[in-house]
Amino acid sequence: MPPKYRDSDIVASFNGKWISWLHTAVAYTAFIGALAAGLSLHWHKIVQNEFYGWPQEWFPSVSATIGDHYPERSIFQLFIALTSGPRFALVGLWYVLTRRPNSTLPKFILGVGIFRTLTCGGWTYITSTDDHDWHDIFMISYLVSTIPWTFGVIAMSPKNPTAVQYRKYFSGTFYATILPLIYFFIQHKVHHVAGAYTIYSFFEWALVLLDVGFDAVTMIEFQNFEIQVRDLKGISRGAGNKVVADAILEKEKNREARAVFDNRFSWFGLLNAAADVYTGFVFWSMLTSLGLCVWYFPLWHMGISGYEVLVMCTVSPFLLSIRPLRYIFTKYVRICHLLSLSGLLAYLIKDPANRLFAVGFGVWMSCLSWAATFYGERSQTHRLEARISAFAIGLILSSLAKFAFHTNNPIWPIMHGPNDGWNKTGLALAVVAVLVSTRSTASSGADLPAPGPTKGSATLTAFGIAGLFFSMHSLLSDSSTMILWVWEGYPVRGPLAVPHGAVTLLAMGFGLLIGLFTPSLARSWVFYGIGSVGAAVLTTSKHWTGYYGALVLAVYTMAAAPVLLGQAARHSPAKTFGIGFLVYNFLVLAHVWIVAYAFVPGGPLMREHTDWVMSAMMLCIGAGVFSLSAQPPSPKAKGKPTAPNPAARKQRAYYVYVLLFLELLAISVAYLRFPSYNYTPYHPETKSITAGIWTIHFSLDNDMWSSERRMRDVIRELEIDVMGLLESDLQRIIMGNRDTTQFLAEDLGMYVDFGPGPNKHTWGSALLSKFPIVNSTHHLLPSPVGELAPAIEATIDAYGELVDVFVFHSGQEEDPEDRRLQSEYLAARMKATPRPAILLSYLVTKPLQGNYHTYVGEKSGMRDIDPSDWDRWCEYILYKGLRRAAYARVSRSTITDTEIQVGKFVVGQPEGSNDIIPEEQVPEGLRFPALFRGQGVRGHRYHVFDEPRYYA
Known part of the structure; x- marks a missing residue:
């Protein structure tokens, strides 16, 4: 066939590499030109930050350089605008280079590239000075989209070793730079370390250079392109009057990208995977809510209530031992899943007992449904893997939802409209997800065997499932649990719940990918040994060392999930999942007894033995690994080549897409939740501290609703600067693995100290402060008989x-010797400090009697905020070295079983007398809000005295 165009039709042409060169040169000029102008014109101004300037800080950040001053800002915006043309051309050329039949990935990366370019314009032309929120939205969108851009470009790179090597170098260095960047930002923002922001700035500039350098590699491939402009009508020779210009680009031959992206993309396939994952999320949401709802009853009964038996509703898979029932449940698994949604409907039931029964039925049906699903899919390996992936990613989604909602799952039955629950939305999505994802299983009720021989012990596999589920539930169902295990107070020497909760979620996702793609490693004894070391390090260490152990354990647990669940599906589901859940329940009880030993028969045997529980967990998982070792690995697990299965490969890809999306969300949530640390007290003009103490009853109100929002409202309205919270450690299965202090601190704008940690076996104490916490120490006071008494000294x-x-929270009334020893210990600590001090406490003593004289007087050096207040038993506020200005007692409403006590103190003034004066003689800034007078608001009012007391 003769060519359609003649060479003489070409009026202009140039090599494609010049687009990359132009993009690189103009982009670097934008940044380096602004930096040069800034250093020469406004050096001292652009190195100044909120804490330090020259000489502590001597190099500017990117944002300070390009956004705050003229002409730097104009230089940057001019050249970054000129970059947009080559940028769009670069993205388009990359699509032309990599597109191929039956592949959607190039189109997806094209969309990502365009989106990145537009968001770059957003944060460029809307600076943080113009609109901080929109600047951050565009910036985080740009950074998040960088992840699929870099991985997608590498995945589609033509077979050019030099280009691939450069891309891996630039992208690997880019992501490695993020960790020290975050570290030095925290050093600056949290610890106020002089010079830290300068070091942070160098890493920030490195990210810019590496980001542009990554795209500069395209000049290697683009040099094989020639861009031509053809004159179709001969207008350049005067032969026409209509201008039509078209760039026709040469294509490379189609090639293979990564196997996971090989096949035609299907939106229905992705939707099905997302629905499957959401069904897994619903399971974990209901399971994690069960203990929380059960806990409400022994909490109010102060002992065994009888409702605890409902923890055993997880053993429903035992019904699958009955053949007719097994046939029904595996064939009609969709109906079982729909019935399990009663656990989500439970929020409509006001009575706590009936709500618990609804949750229990939901968990019963959900455990039965998932066991039947795994068993019913065992004959088709790729379908079983999909269900296991959905189950495991559902846990990650559950933990991510709690990360986004301050450790509360928005679809729990303790949530509803007034406390920002998403129950209706969650239920609607659950119904759709079940209908989409839970068709009949591969077996359709028949007992179709798994491919290959089935070896190993069903009982040992059940123990492995028990250990796996317990590890997933107790440690991974909330991203902050293991972080609080290693938290030891200020100054910060380890991870923070925000932003490092995202790191936990990333480790979980990485572990799952290991289990899916390298099952031979996941089932090995070597990897089990690594996981056991991680568990030991987490149990015995603190700060960063302990957290590194936590990450290793998170990776191992999620990696073990696919192989252990796959092995369990080979055996009788009644044995593996029935016995597995039964043993899991005993691990849960042991996990509770280590702190609640005073309330249960035989409890003292488990007192303070987290090490026993962790050892039992790992031994159970080891039993599962032992059973796995008897099962011949699949050819793929042996490392032998197998014929590609496009359907299975494509299906796995969809679950990987969902997982990657969730990990990007985790990073976004960490960024959006990062605290500002620019808090100020309510009345700085009076140099006052309003301090309060409250026993919050584990953040469950009298009607079994989560109470954080109601607590937030009253603390804010009372204008409390320093708040002590007791009974605040919720990082256990029975309390939902929550942390109330995260929401309160972020919403009220306060620093927070949580301590001692969940692995220290106390009911918890916490400190919220509008003032920076310079240092804090966590104490476990002497408790030879009763519960451990926690204290924070900050x-x-x-x-x-x-x-x-x-x-401080002292021991119970039943343990007088404990309380005596604790009073002496704490009195010595208060006496030893030469600084002004405030005690916010739960003392369990009557005024002017017994241990009161140890806490108040010469032994401690402390004064009672109001010695005439005879109607106290538990809560006390003591002080020294400050002027006490006011004192009030505020009713609790239905939030908890204990009132709020609040005192006002003035810094830098002598202690004063006990003489009570009229409110009119008190400056406005030292008065309590009038809102709580009379009937008060929402059940909160001044009581006992019926009004605050003010002192001379």
């Missing part, structure tokens, strides 16, 4: 003066 910076704050 030093805050109040108006430039250091003030010590103690938050």
